[in-house]
Amino acid sequence: MDIDLSQVEHWIYGAEGNETIVLRYIGDNSRFNGYVLRLKKQSPSPKDQGPSPQFSLNFSNQVITPLIGPEYMVPLSIVGVSKDFLQAISSKIEMHRPERRRSRRLDSTQRWGFLAPDLTYQYPWAVELKPKWGFKPASYKIHPKHRHIKKRTCRFCMHSCLKHGRTDLEYCPLDLYSRNPTRVQRALKALRREKHLHKNYQTHGGYQHELQDDSATPWLDELLQMVLCHDPILTRLHRLQRRLDHMDIEHIWNVYTSVYDGKPLPGVFDIDTWKRVVERFKARSSSSSSSQNTEHDNDYQQHLFEFVLSMIFKDCSIFISIAEVQNTNTCNTHPTLRHPQFIRLSNGNMYEYKINLVDVDLKMMAKIPYWYELDQRIVSHTISMDYVKHCEEVVWESEDER
Ligand SMILES: [Zn+2]
Numbered sequence: 001m002d003i004d005l006s007q008v009e010h011w012i013y014g015a016e017g018n019e020t021i022v023l024r025y026i027g028d029n030s031r032f033n034g035y036v037l038r039l040k041k042q043s044p045s046p047k048d049q050g051p052s053p054q055f056s057l058n059f060s061n062q063v064i065t066p067l068i069g070p071e072y073m074v075p076l077s078i079v080g081v082s083k084d085f086l087q088a089i090s091s092k093i094e095m096h097r098p099e100r101r102r103s104r105r106l107d108s109t110q111r112w113g114f115l116a117p118d119l120t121y122q123y124p125w126a127v128e129l130k131p132k133w134g135f136k137p138a139s140y141k142i143h144p145k146h147r148h149i150k151k152r153t154c155r156f157c158m159h160s161c162l163k164h165g166r167t168d169l170e171y172c173p174l175d176l177y178s179r180n181p182t183r184v185q186r187a188l189k190a191l192r193r194e195k196h197l198h199k200n201y202q203t204h205g206g207y208q209h210e211l212q213d214d215s216a217t218p219w220l221d222e223l224l225q226m227v228l229c230h231d232p233i234l235t236r237l238h239r240l241q242r243r244l245d246h247m248d249i250e251h252i253w254n255v256y257t258s259v260y261d262g263k264p265l266p267g268v269f270d271i272d273t274w275k276r277v278v279e280r281f282k283a284r285s286s287s288s289s290s291s292q293n294t295e296h297d298n299d300y301q302q303h304l305f306e307f308v309l310s311m312i313f314k315d316c317s318i319f320i321s322i323a324e325v326q327n328t329n330t331c332n333t334h335p336t337l338r339h340p341q342f343i344r345l346s347n348g349n350m351y352e353y354k355i356n357l358v359d360v361d362l363k364m365m366a367k368i369p370y371w372y373e374l375d376q377r378i379v380s381h382t383i384s385m386d387y388v389k390h391c392e393e394v395v396w397e398s399e400d401e402r
Contacts, residue, residue: 002079002080002081002082003037003079003080003081003082003085003113004081004082004084004085005082005084005085005088007027007029007085008085008088008089008092009027010025010026010027010029010032011023011024011025011026011027011037011089012024012026012093012096013093013096013097014036016041016097016098016101017359018041019040019041019361020038020039020040020041021038021039021041021093021097021106022036022037022038022039023036023037023039023089023093024036024118025037025118032115034117034118034121034122035115035116035117035118036115036116036117036118037079037081037113037114037115038076038113038114038115038116039081039086039089039106039107039110039113040106040107040110040113041104041105041106041107042104042105042106042107043107044104051269051362052269053078053112053114054078055269055271056076056114056361056362057076057077057078057114058271059271059274059361059362060073060076060360061073062271062274062275062278063271063274063275063277063278063309064312064357064360066278066282067240067278067281067309067313068236068237068240068313068357068360069236072233072318072355072356072357073356073357074116074117074119074356074357074358075116075117076114076115076116077114077115077116078112078113078114078115079112079113079114079115080111080112081110081111081112081113082111083108083111086106086107086108086110087108089106090105090106090108119319119321119356119358120201120203120321122323123203123321123322123323124202124203124322124323124324125200125201125202125203125220125321125322125323126200126201126202126203126319126320126321126322127198127199127200127201127220127224127319127320127322128198128199128201128317128318128319128320128358129176129191129197129198129317129318129320130196130197130198130315130316130317130359131173131176131177131197131234131237131318132156132173132197132314132315133154133155133156133173133241133314134173134174134176134177134234134237134238134241134242134393135154135174135177135238135241135242135245135393135395136150136151136152136153136154136155136174136391136393137150137155137245137248138150138151139246139247139248139250139251141247141248141250141251142248142250142251143250145383146250146379149379149382149383150248150379152388152389152390152391153382153387153388153389153390153391154172154173154174154391154393155375155378156171156172156173157170157172157389157391158378158379158381158382158387159378161381161382161385161387161389162377162378162381162382165385170190170193171187171190171191171193171194171197172187172190172389172391173187174391174392174393174394175187175190176188176191176228176234177234177235177237177238177393177394178392178394179228179229179230179234179235179394179396180229180394181225181229184224184225184228184229185221185225188221188224188225188228189221192217200217200220219345219347219349220322222345222346223322223343223345223351223353224320226343226345227320227341227343227353227355231341231355233318233355233357234318235396237313237316237318238395238396239396240309240310240313241310241313241314242395243281243285244281244306244307244309244310244313245306245307245310245311245314246306247303247307249307249368249371249372249375250372250375251303252303252304252307252368252372253368253369253371253372255300255303255304256304256365256368256369257369259300260300260304265301265304265365266301267301267305268365273301273305274305277301277302277305277306277309278309280299280302281302281306281309304365304368307368308362308363308365311363311367311371312360312361312362312363313360315359315363316357316358316359316360317357317358317359318355318356318357318358319355319356319357319358320353320354320355321340321353321354321356322351322352322353323351323352323353324349324350324351325342325350325351325352339354340352340353340354341353341354
């Protein structure tokens with residue numbers, strides 16, 4: 001069943017990112033109850049042809065899911081949308097969109113969208129975190145002049161210094177990934193000042209509000225700290241980021257420019273190529289670490305594809321849905337999502353929560369020169385400012401290590 005003009009009044013503005021706008025459903029059709037509709041925004045350049053909807057769906061199910069685990073994924077389905085619906089909804093939501101986002105409207109030439117479970121369905125509280133880079137690169141391919149700097153200060157802290165000239169008081173992702181309660185608390189406190197990396201939501205009667213004050217934070221901070229120290233999600237993200245980016249952008253850029261020299265890479269929109277990349281990555285990860293840097297050095301396509309995957313995991317968000325529970329026999333879970341977990345806080349109250357990974361769409365290979373140029377700018381700035389910060393990385397080889 002397509003979504004058409006007659007249903008415009010049942011969909012309201014929910015949220016948006018760079019590439020998509022999310023609508024929330026407030027009607028009474030059981031097919032859409034508890035779901036959101038994700039629609040594509042106009043491309044910045046008409047020449048930018050992204051992947052087909054079927055590829056995007058397969059990429060989520062067959063590439064990202066086997067890496068992070070099905071329990072964290074949001075199941076998607078493709079749904080048809082009419083041109084009249086898109087034009088009408090675009091006008092209706094315009095006034096609700098943040099002003100800074102309004103330069104790109106909905107793409108009214110598309111004929112499809114994605115239906116996904118509403119992660120706030122029956123959950124009054126939600127937290128969205130963008131944890132960013134949780135590791136420091138240690139590749140032997142890094143230029144000797146940069147090696148000790150990249151080993152000492154993490155990428156996020158160096159980038160913050162470039163953007164804001166900030167000091168050691170700011171957010172360091174390596175604290176968040178440490179599973180050390182004191183460091184995780186410090187990271188959460190620092191994250192509250194980074195509005196683009198941390199959002200708290202409250203949902204009332206189908207409408208979701210972003211909380212601007214800190215009224216909810218004492219219990220929420222305790223809950224988040226406990227969840228992030230015990231749930232394997234950050235350990236998995238850390239391991240994927242580090243292992244998929246085992247060459248560093250300095251070498252990846254060399255491969256991209258010297259081997260492919262700007263020519264289109266074969267297989268970028270071919271799902272079987274991506275599946276092979278994942279299988280080979282997993283086989284390498286489970287074999288001895290000594291083979292990591294030698295056996296596959298000449299497998300240029302594998303390096304580039306793995307690097308793009310690492311960039312997806314460095315830029316994704318984790319969405320934590322939370323509800324207070326009076327009675328553990330009742331649970332709020334959405335029928336298509338993983339069963340929630342339970343946690344009791346020091347105030348004696350019991351909460352249920354579930355974690356999902358969001359913003360895991362394919363990133364374009366053509367961004368490699370941009371990523372390299374940014375990396376070099378960040379490192380040069382750190383050197384020229386004589387910026388010294390020691391970011392401590394904790395490496396968990398197993399999710400069960402405590
Ligand atoms: Zn840091």
